[in-house]
Structures are given as structure tokens and as C-alpha cells.
Amino acid sequence: VSTSQEVEVVILEVDAEKRRISLGLKQAQPNPWESFAEAHPVGSTVEGEVKNSTEFGLFIGLDNDVDGMVHMSDIAWGMSGEEALSLHHKGEVVKAVVLDVDPEKERISLGMKQLERGNVPAANAGSSLQRNQVVTVTILAVTDGGLEVQAGDDGAIGFIRRSDLGRDRDEQRPDRFQAGQKLDAMVIGFDRQKKPNFSIKAMQVAEEKEAVAQYGSSDSGASLGDILGAALNKARDQQN
Template identity: 80%
Template sequence: VHVSEMSWTKKNVHPGKIVSTSQEVEVVVLEVDSDKRRISLGLKQAQNNPWDAFLAAHPVGSTVEGEVKNATEFGLFIGLDGDVDGMVHMSDIAWGVSGEDALALHRKGEMVQAVVLDIDAEKERISLGMKQLERGGVAVGGSAAAAAVNKNQVVTVTVLEVRDAGLEVQQGDDGATGFIKRTDLGRDRDEQRSERFQVGQKFDAMVIGFDRSKKPTFSIKAMQISEEKQAVAQYGSSDSGASLGDILGAALKAQTEKK
């Protein structure tokens, strides 16, 4: 029995830490080489695959709790049931902060909760997400509200939280929540100040994409650019001689008359 076939979870350890002399064990015949008179056996194959067992007990979308075993430059490793580890990529730790800042929020030995995002038993990988547990987070696979939102669609959002990095907002009264980065709060630098917004304030923004958990990301700047392009196409052109102010003024007047 090669050491790599002795345990599902204990890698690169001395065989004496897995079994002891004279201990009786069940094994599975993996290969028989008659020419070399060699039989390859597997000890772990006679036991349940812990990743399959974890998937059965904790399907994708369920919430788990575990201890932070290690923090690397790309995420956190969490100890889970069955002596397996799951990884939280730094982009799935917290909303509205950089991956590096999110990593600094947690320490080794801390108990945390996370959502199971994906399980690949064959590759022995469990992907977890912590930010998905925050208020208004979209469940794995999306939700009816999130599914109704399309990229490039302009929707009305409400400010849930004001942060230095931007705004956490919610579509409608009970729709999907998402984040607007500081740089997406407006075209001009003086508009890119999150402190000019207040919790409960409502405004329109454009859906510019979705993150790994299907949560939408919004942008006021993208909406402004889109509206400007539409106004130029409808009320003027680059060779018409009209200034941008004239074009936007005509568009605003037309919109007011419609109301």
C-alpha cells in the first residue's frame, strides 16, 4: 500500500501515523502486475470518500461552520466536517473591500460561517463563500429577483449601507442587492464620493455585470455614459454643429415633456 493510497485527508505523513504494526485493515486491490509479481493495494479506497460524504450532508447552497486553518495570499482555508478543508477565495470574503483587506479581517483559529458554493469530489475541492451570508446576499444559483435583472438594464436601487469603497444597494424593495464601487458613482471625480449618499436614498443605476455568486454590480457612471450616447444619437451628431450641452438640453426637455 503506497502512502498516497492510505488516507483521503492525511497527505505526506509517515505511515505509522495512519496505521500501526499488526493492525488488521481492509484494502482494495488496485492493480496486479504478474510480470513484476506486484500487487498494488489501496487502504483509503475501502473507506468512504469524505468529499462525497460532505456533499451528501452539505449540498451546494447550505451553510457550514468551521475553523480558519490557514490564510494564504489568495484566500482562507476552513476546516470542515469529515476532516476536509474548504477554501474561501479572497473575492468571496466580504463586500466592498479589496481581497487583501478582506483577508486581514480574519485570523487563524477563528470560527466562521460560510455558504457552500461548489464541491468537486474528484479534485477534492470545496469552494466556500462568506460574503454571501451578508444581508441581502443572493443564494447560490441566483434568485428570482436576481434572475429578473439583466446586464445593461437600468433599475432603481435603494442605499442599504454607505462605505468608503462605495455603496451597498438593493433593487426595489425586496430585490437583489449589489455593490456600486466608488469609481462608478459618477463620471466626474467630485461625484465619486460615497459620503454624498444617505441610507434609504433611491436613484437609478445600470447593471454592469454579476459576480461569482450571481449578485449584480451596478454603476451610475455607466448609466450616464449610455444616456449621453443615446442623446447624441437622437438629438445631434458630431458633425451637426450642436454642442453637447445643447444635445443633452434637448434630451432633457423631451423627457420632461413626456412626463
């Protein structure tokens, strides 16, 4: 700001005895961390300049003059945090994935290794997975196109497309999921880099076909609800 410039402020305090009024300029402006969260949801990719390198991570300059931090453990796969830190320097422009935004604490957590899936260890080649296999996966990132997931705790990393999130259209919304959530999905194939593609919809269809095969078909007079109900009851009996 400069002299003679007009600005909007918020009155913070009025001290009648001292004839003093305390004003706040930033309180009249949008919260930059909230604005950043709206423009860059978790899972989106951002680019910025390395403002500082500390013993525990990198600080990256982002939009609206806010900084995000990449913890040393989220810089690169297959090496120690100290080794990963030594690969980057102040002034370097890097890309990263938004992992978390906390406007109250004015903190943005970023990850760079999440963009390097091709360099994730051999387990990610997907060789241990088989087509039509049902596995438990953990959601790493939620995007408009679907979910990036990892089989098990440290297994192959793949993707569930938006259209494979469920049979019904209202189930095919990525925003109903969140990072860190675990769910079951079926392996439906592999891409050119041998990364697995998963599908919740294919698993649901397979489970339905299996239930119909075991408990009868609608041609026999049983409704699909009766068939699936019988399968569910058997599953519960086996658990008990």
C-alpha cells in the same frame, strides 16, 4: 492505522515478477467530497476553523477532514480582497455558505460575504423597487425554504418563499432551480430590514388577471386557455 490492525483495502496492481501487490486504503473508503456534498448541498451554511490564509483566500477545515476555500473576493462586501483577508487569522472559527462542490477535483468553494446581506451596499436597501413591480432576478442560493435572489446584476437582495415559486404545488420545489439562473418575479413587500420579498406566483396571477381583462372572461364563453392564448399571440406579434 497501527500494526496488527485489520483494514479493508482495494487491490490496485499485482506484479508477479516482483512478487508485489499494490493496495489502496482510501479506495475502500467513501469519497469524503461526495459525502460532504450529500450532507451539505449548495446554499447550506457550514462552520469551520481557518486552517491557512494565502494570498488568494482562506482554507477552512470542514467535516470528514476536507478543506473548503473562500476566495478573497467572497470574504466581505465593500472592501478589497486584501483588506478582507487581513480581517481573519489562522485558528479562527468562521461560518460560510457552500457555493460549489466538485468531488472529481476535490474542491469545495465557500463564500462568507453571502451571510452578510445586511452589509451589502445601499442598493440592497430595496428603495429603488416598488410593490407589484416585476423585475428580473438572479438566483444566489437555493434552500429548502425557497430562493435567495438579487434584482438585476447588483441590485437589492431578497427572497422568494417556497410557496411563492409557482401556483401549482409541483412548481413549488426549490430543487428545480439552480444558482446563477435568471427569472422574472414580482415585488410583493419588504421585511423589517427593507429587504424585498419576491413572488413568481403573484406575477402569474397578475398576468392572468390582465389577460382576462383584455381578452374577455370565462363568463363570456371563452375558456381560460383561449384567453391566455390570445394574450400570448399578441405578445408574440409585438415581439415580431
